[in-house]
Amino acid sequence: xxxxxxxxxxxxxxxxxxxxxxxxxxxxxxxxxxxxxxxxxxxxxxxxxxxxxxxxxxxxxxxxxxxxxxxxxxxxxxxxxxxxxxxxxxxxxxxxxxxxxxxxxxxxxxxxxxxxxxxxxxxxxxxxxxxxxxxxxxxxxxxxxxxxxxxxxxxxxxxxxxxxxxxxxxxxxxxxxxxxxxxxxxxxxxxxxxxxxxxxxxxxxxxxxxxxxxxxxxxxxxxxxxxxxxxxxxxxxxxxxxxxxxxxxxxxxxxxxxxxxxxxxxxxxxxxxxxxxxxxxxxxxxxxxxxxxxxxxx
Amino acid sequence: xxxxxxxxxxxxxxxxxxxxxxxxxxxxxxxxxxxxxxxxxxxxxxxxxxxxxxxxxxxxxxxxxxxxxxxxxxxxxxxxxxxxxxxxxxxxxxxxxxxxxxxxxxxxxxxxxxxxxxxxxxxxxxxxxxxxxxxxxxxxxxxxxxxxxxxxxxxxxxxxxxxxxxxxxxxxxxxxxxxxxxxxxxxxxxxxxxxxxxxxxxxxxxxxxxxxxxxxxxxxxxxxxxxxxx
Ligand SMILES: Nc1ncnc2c1ncn2[C@@H]1O[C@H](COP(=O)(O)OP(=O)(O)O)[C@@H](O)[C@H]1O
Ligand SMILES: [Mg+2]
Numbered sequence: 001x002x003x004x005x006x007x008x009x010x011x012x013x014x015x016x017x018x019x020x021x022x023x024x025x026x027x028x029x030x031x032x033x034x035x036x037x038x039x040x041x042x043x044x045x046x047x048x049x050x051x052x053x054x055x056x057x058x059x060x061x062x063x064x065x066x067x068x069x070x071x072x073x074x075x076x077x078x079x080x081x082x083x084x085x086x087x088x089x090x091x092x093x094x095x096x097x098x099x100x101x102x103x104x105x106x107x108x109x110x111x112x113x114x115x116x117x118x119x120x121x122x123x124x125x126x127x128x129x130x131x132x133x134x135x136x137x138x139x140x141x142x143x144x145x146x147x148x149x150x151x152x153x154x155x156x157x158x159x160x161x162x163x164x165x166x167x168x169x170x171x172x173x174x175x176x177x178x179x180x181x182x183x184x185x186x187x188x189x190x191x192x193x194x195x196x197x198x199x200x201x202x203x204x205x206x207x208x209x210x211x212x213x214x215x216x217x218x219x220x221x222x223x224x225x226x227x228x229x230x231x232x233x234x235x236x237x238x239x240x241x242x243x244x245x246x247x248x249x250x251x252x253x254x255x256x257x258x259x260x261x262x263x264x265x266x267x268x269x270x271x272x273x274x275x276x277x278x279x280x281x282x283x284x285x286x287x288x289x290x291x292x293x294x295x296x297x298x
Numbered sequence: 299x300x301x302x303x304x305x306x307x308x309x310x311x312x313x314x315x316x317x318x319x320x321x322x323x324x325x326x327x328x329x330x331x332x333x334x335x336x337x338x339x340x341x342x343x344x345x346x347x348x349x350x351x352x353x354x355x356x357x358x359x360x361x362x363x364x365x366x367x368x369x370x371x372x373x374x375x376x377x378x379x380x381x382x383x384x385x386x387x388x389x390x391x392x393x394x395x396x397x398x399x400x401x402x403x404x405x406x407x408x409x410x411x412x413x414x415x416x417x418x419x420x421x422x423x424x425x426x427x428x429x430x431x432x433x434x435x436x437x438x439x440x441x442x443x444x445x446x447x448x449x450x451x452x453x454x455x456x457x458x459x460x461x462x463x464x465x466x467x468x469x470x471x472x473x474x475x476x477x478x479x480x481x482x483x484x485x486x487x488x489x490x491x492x493x494x495x496x497x498x499x500x501x502x503x504x505x506x507x508x509x510x511x512x513x514x515x516x517x518x519x520x521x522x523x524x525x526x527x528x
Contacts, residue, residue, distance in 0.1 A: 011391070201389060201390075205400070205404075206372070206373055209374070210400075210404040298349050298369050
């Protein structure tokens, strides 16, 4: 039966309002911090993905390796390099068109048109790397393939940035996890206080034959309710704050280099994550404190 | 119903509370435990309801070796006995009805039979009209009657009481005694009652076990106790 613990849990919160609020505040504080770090981390992840997908390695094929067999062989060898996620081929005709189309005005384009028959362009491959950190080694390996003329990729500084961001992201993740533990400890401590203030009540329950589980379940519901209460303010702040940030920045930071995640659906997913963390933290926190209190009780 | 065989109790701090206790109470008996403060009466009650374990010896109640129960099993054991305390131990936040019902909820009784049974026992203790009141709206005597109703709601074979009249004036004490005698007579409930109210013991005569400094110094089957140490 779920209705008894639910009813008793709500009553417990209502009756021990002050205690519930102080436990909820502990959750609120940590959830606000968790929210900030999550907004930060997810956006950073997004930035990193944007940049990584813009990082392309171009491999130009030597004029002497023009035959279809040679092209196929080079394609296979490029595909075999560790860390390559995609290989696209662009023949010299396409390259020529591409070059031509890079000019805005018709006259320049027609001026180049005669060169089409004596095409100076190379056959080319474009490689996508699985992550920013492998670009250098992919490029190195591509260079060693027979028939490859030149290999180039976007600047070293971009790659360094990608590396730096991935370590910042890891730190952010660690902080979120640490915050969650902190929240569990804070709420557990707050609930421990409510329990010791109610130990007479618990003793009486045991006197009349209530099992630990029977005594515990309303407290778990109280913990969950406390967690939900504690997540209201962080959710409100996150939605309002992030939407505002997005609006004033126009969705970009540092002169359009970084795109912020659009508030919808990101902020709503974040809200759900915060409630879930609140509920889990409340549940675990009260479980720990009730169990610790009841374990050795006879 | 209740068997204590060579029971010793020493608390963790080294206090010896009981020495070589041997008690045998048959089903349906009504027994007093009397003795001065600190003689070990409450310790005996705690051994019987499973709150403390004997240092040596066995405590058997309704065929269960209480001292050997693991903490988790103690609540299940308690469903076989009713316990009444001097300080009533009612849940403050619950009404009279809810307090009695709680003892039946813990054994997963359904709502309908709970209502019926609570009505019955509240009638028995004469408090049906107070079922919606909260404990702090009742007199001490009434609170104790609620506690007794709760203790017997589950029809236990054994009822143990630690100074149930300790906080009550003589008139109210008499009422509680009448109630306990009624329960003993009507349901054949075995009752073991700790008291140091000698007036009560001499008025409502029953088998009386006398404790002093943790020893049984007398076990008077015919009851009635006269202080002999002065
Ligand atoms: N939890 C405890 N820890 C240590 N000593 C205790 C504890 N409870 C009772 N005692 C001691 O055990 C002795 C018997 O106490 P108790 O059983 O409460 O006596 P009574 O109920 O007859 O007054 C006393 O000396 C008392 O101080
Ligand atoms: Mg006592």
